[in-house]
Amino acid sequence: MAGGLYDIAEPGASTVKEACKGRAIGIDLGTTNSLVAVVRDASPVTLADETGSRLLPSAVRYVAGAAPIVGREALASAAQFPEDTIVSVKRFMGRGPKDAETERRFVPYRFVDAGEGSSVVKFAVAGRTVTPIEVSAEILKTLRERAELELGGPLEGAVITVPAYFDDAQRQATKDAGRLAGLDVLRLVNEPTAAALAYGLDKKSQGLFAVYDLGGGTFDISILKLSGGVFEVKSTAGDTALGGDDFDRALAEILAERRGLPAELDAGQRRTLLDDARAVKHRLTTEDLVDGVTRSEFESAIGPIVQRTAQACKRALKDAELKPADLDGVILVGGATRVPLVRRFVAELFGREPLGDIDPDQVVALGAAVQADLLAGGGPREDVLLLDVIPLSLGLALMGGVVEKVIHRNSTIPAGARQTFTTYADGQTGFDLHVVQGERETEDQCRSLARFQLKGIPPMAAGMARLEVTFLVDADGILSVSAREATTGQEASVKVKPSYGLSDDQIEQMLIDSYEYAEADLRTRMLSEARVEAQRILAALAGALAVDGALLNANERKAIDDGVAALAASVTGADHRVIRERTEALDHATKMFAERRMNREIGRAVAGQRLEIVEKQVEHAKGTEEHERRARSES
Amino acid sequence: MPTHFEVFDLRPEYAVDRADLERRYLELSKATHPDRFVKATSSERLQALTRSQAVNDAYRVLKADVARGEYLLALEGRDVGAEGDKAVKADPELLMDMMERNEALADARAEGDHARARQLGDEAEAAKEAVWAEVVAAFQSPTWRTPAELEAQAQRLVKQRYLARLLEQLEGDG
Numbered sequence: 049m050a051g052g053l054y055d056i057a058e059p060g061a062s063t064v065k066e067a068c069k070g071r072a073i074g075i076d077l078g079t080t081n082s083l084v085a086v087v088r089d090a091s092p093v094t095l096a097d098e099t100g101s102r103l104l105p106s107a108v109r110y111v112a113g114a115a116p117i118v119g120r121e122a123l124a125s126a127a128q129f130p131e132d133t134i135v136s137v138k139r140f141m142g143r144g145p146k147d148a149e150t151e152r153r154f155v156p157y158r159f160v161d162a163g164e165g166s167s168v169v170k171f172a173v174a175g176r177t178v179t180p181i182e183v184s185a186e187i188l189k190t191l192r193e194r195a196e197l198e199l200g201g202p203l204e205g206a207v208i209t210v211p212a213y214f215d216d217a218q219r220q221a222t223k224d225a226g227r228l229a230g231l232d233v234l235r236l237v238n239e240p241t242a243a244a245l246a247y248g249l250d251k252k253s254q255g256l257f258a259v260y261d262l263g264g265g266t267f268d269i270s271i272l273k274l275s276g277g278v279f280e281v282k283s284t285a286g287d288t289a290l291g292g293d294d295f296d297r298a299l300a301e302i303l304a305e306r307r308g309l310p311a312e313l314d315a316g317q318r319r320t321l322l323d324d325a326r327a328v329k330h331r332l333t334t335e336d337l338v339d340g341v342t343r344s345e346f347e348s349a350i351g352p353i354v355q356r357t358a359q360a361c362k363r364a365l366k367d368a369e370l371k372p373a374d375l376d377g378v379i380l381v382g383g384a385t386r387v388p389l390v391r392r393f394v395a396e397l398f399g400r401e402p403l404g405d406i407d408p409d410q411v412v413a414l415g416a417a418v419q420a421d422l423l424a425g426g427g428p429r430e431d432v433l434l435l436d437v438i439p440l441s442l443g444l445a446l447m448g449g450v451v452e453k454v455i456h457r458n459s460t461i462p463a464g465a466r467q468t469f470t471t472y473a474d475g476q477t478g479f480d481l482h483v484v485q486g487e488r489e490t491e492d493q494c495r496s497l498a499r500f501q502l503k504g505i506p507p508m509a510a511g512m513a514r515l516e517v518t519f520l521v522d523a524d525g526i527l528s529v530s531a532r533e534a535t536t537g538q539e540a541s542v543k544v545k546p547s548y549g550l551s552d553d554q555i556e557q558m559l560i561d562s563y564e565y566a567e568a569d570l571r572t573r574m575l576s577e578a579r580v581e582a583q584r585i586l587a588a589l590a591g592a593l594a595v596d597g598a599l600l601n602a603n604e605r606k607a608i609d610d611g612v613a614a615l616a617a618s619v620t621g622a623d624h625r626v627i628r629e630r631t632e633a634l635d636h637a638t639k640m641f642a643e644r645r646m647n648r649e650i651g652r653a654v655a656g657q658r659l660e661i662v663e664k665q666v667e668h669a670k671g672t673e674e675h676e677r678r679a680r681s682e683s
Numbered sequence: 684m685p686t687h688f689e690v691f692d693l694r695p696e697y698a699v700d701r702a703d704l705e706r707r708y709l710e711l712s713k714a715t716h717p718d719r720f721v722k723a724t725s726s727e728r729l730q731a732l733t734r735s736q737a738v739n740d741a742y743r744v745l746k747a748d749v750a751r752g753e754y755l756l757a758l759e760g761r762d763v764g765a766e767g768d769k770a771v772k773a774d775p776e777l778l779m780d781m782m783e784r785n786e787a788l789a790d791a792r793a794e795g796d797h798a799r800a801r802q803l804g805d806e807a808e809a810a811k812e813a814v815w816a817e818v819v820a821a822f823q824s825p826t827w828r829t830p831a832e833l834e835a836q837a838q839r840l841v842k843q844r845y846l847a848r849l850l851e852q853l854e855g856d857g
Binding site (some may be wrong): 073136205234276278303422423424425433434435460461462463464465485520522523584587589604634635636638641642643645646649650652653654 | 691692707709710711712713714715716717721722723724725726727729730731732733734735736739740741742743801
């Protein structure tokens with residue numbers, strides 16, 4: 049698939065040209081390994097650390113009184129410090145203390161028994177308590193630093209990949225981790241979609257593709273339609289607790305039996321056993337007998353796990369209204385697809401040999417880098433567009449625990465819905481909504497997402513208020529809710545209580561805590577963030593005004609110019625709050641301008657269509673004329 | 684708020700050229716998708732989010748025959764998805780027919796008579812296809828917006844819904 053918009057370069061094969069380096073990065077935050085990639089000379093490449101290693105083991109070891117150790121060194125000492133070294137933290141992202149219960153049997157961590165009302169998993173490590181968000185942030189920070197070193201300066205932003213089947217809470221947790229790591233998260237992109245982008249950017253690759261992505265801890269299947277640079281996800285399905293780790297566990301049980309180990313193992317023994325199992329698994333890819341375990345023994349142990357992916361594949365095909373024979377190709381992604389049994393299984397399920405010519409460990413990071421480059425404006429963006437979907441339906445829990453779906457699974461994002469409610473008591477000013485995610489029909493069978501408290505409804509007689517609630521799922525797959533009373537037009541305030549996650553205030557506090565001993569650092573960072581944001585809006589606005597200034601009358605133009613002058617004057621100041629306030633004021637002043645520009649864009653898009661149709665008709669007419677002329681000359 | 688048809692600059696008719704609709708959808712997506720506005724002002728990013736959502740919503744409805752048909756009727760004030768006092772009331776005859784189908788199916792299930800259940804499913808499928816053919820034919824009539832024809836069309840769409848729900852139940856059985 050070489051040629052086209054981007055070439056997928058072999059590691060080490062590309063030459064460095066400073067001028068061609070993108071400043072936006074793509075990160076694959078994996079269960080087992082994580083990677084960072086950038087677009088260089090129009091090709092995405094993954095970046096290596098100082099030892100030449102591209103894969104960063106997703107392992108974080110906490111040490112009392114020192115900075116955490118991330119990566120290979122942490123992993124190597126995991127058996128020695130099993131309780132302080134968190135590996136496969138991705139499995140805990142966006143999960144509650146009770147959810148993780150099933151995982152606890154296998155992992156050696158000390159969980160902090162969270163009190164009433166606590167909604168996130170917490171680990172006790174080296175004398176402190178950390179959440180999975182903070183652990184992930186350490187991994188992201190290491191990759192950010194690697195990229196900054198390579199690119200020689202601050203970054204323009206990052207695209208972070210997530211399993212397509214991640215729910216809202218897991219996505220929000222990933223975004224929070226990015227923010228905590230000091231990254232400007234431009235977009236969360238689904239892993240299979242990123243892989244398809246890396247594969248399909250040769251604009252000539254058209255057709256229907258399935259991406260089978262079996263990673264360390266998650267499984268995704270996505271069906272995409274590729275045409276003319278548009279990557280349209282038709283459907284997605286998966287399991288966020290199924291992956292290569294499960295192979296290791298199945299194998300560890302066999303090994304424990306062979307070695308005559310007792311049923312109860314201490315934390316260090318468990319870690320060693322899992323590490324050994326992983327090593328045996330890797331060797332069984334090419335060898336038939338390792339450590340007393342035959343490949344067929346291994347295959348019969350993991351068979352049921354692999355079989356579990358079939359159901360998701362069938363559902364994805366059904367949702368896309370396709371049969372295996374309709375596909376033009378199947379792409380393998382994720383380290384666990386190296387297992388021969390998995391390859392045979394996929395080949396049989398889809399009736400064709402799968403494609404795997406881009407390293408399944410790197411392909412997601414490469415695709416993320418391409419998307420980061422497109423978003424930051426570094427690439428030929430006109431023709432490339434990703435249209436992704438929401439993996440699980442969003443619903444509202446009604447009286448009696450019945451769930452009414454408001455946005456269906458596999459709806460293209462951004463997706464939205466509007467529902468109208470009324471008050472049931474005289475003078476009622478508040479309203480509670482419980483939003484759940486999942487396909488089942490009752491509240492307790494779906495995953496609780498958040499409780500939204502609407503306040504500030506003008507007091508009216510019962511049944512008179514018309515409360516319009518708007519649900520909006522953004523391009524990251526994350527939900528927001530807004531509400532207004534329709535008869536008075538008054539906006540209601542919406543307070544979100546996430547069921548499994550942290551509130552904005554808690555994240556803010558974590559940011560502050562991470563700078564606990566460096567007050568000045570925090571202020572510097574807030575100031576620098578405010579300046580970057582202000583400069584971004586000033587640059588964007590200057591560009592927009594240069595092109596479309598004519599859309600404004602003199603008064604409107606003056607209001608914007610005043611806002612620009614005020615913001616520009618504050619940028620050099622030292623108070624981040626003033627910069628923020630003026631940024632917001634300017635933003636408010638440009639609302640109408642933004643709307644008119646968008647209307648004009650939409651007008652052009654539709655007009656372009658008309659033009660194209662007219663051109664086709666003209667062509668057709670010409671063809672007919674030609675034909676007639678020829679017919680005449682023949683006669 | 685523009686209608687779903689207005690979003691695509693199309694006339695509100697049942698007949699839609701799928702390829703043309705898809706081309707319009709992709710052009711509008713390219714113009715409005717938030718990916719195009721990552722570096723823009725917050726106002727523009729918000730515009731992109733809400734506009735592209737409206738484009739996606741309109742496309743979802745217009746590309747599917749049943750959803751498009753129901754939407755056309757809703758534009759004429761007959762929303763077959765509405766509840767409460769705005770709901771379209773099913774004819775007694777239709778209600779009777781549905782009740783009979785439901786009962787027969789419940790009996791077949793209770794007796795574990797899979798062959799009978801399958802047969803009832805096939806009949807429902809055939810009835811659904813027949814009523815949909817009527818819906819499509821009625822939309823082609825130049826007078827489909829007259830009150831009497833709208834009412835008849837609403838009844839057909841209600842019937843289609845009932846049958847679709849019945850078939851969904853059967854599918855749930857596996």
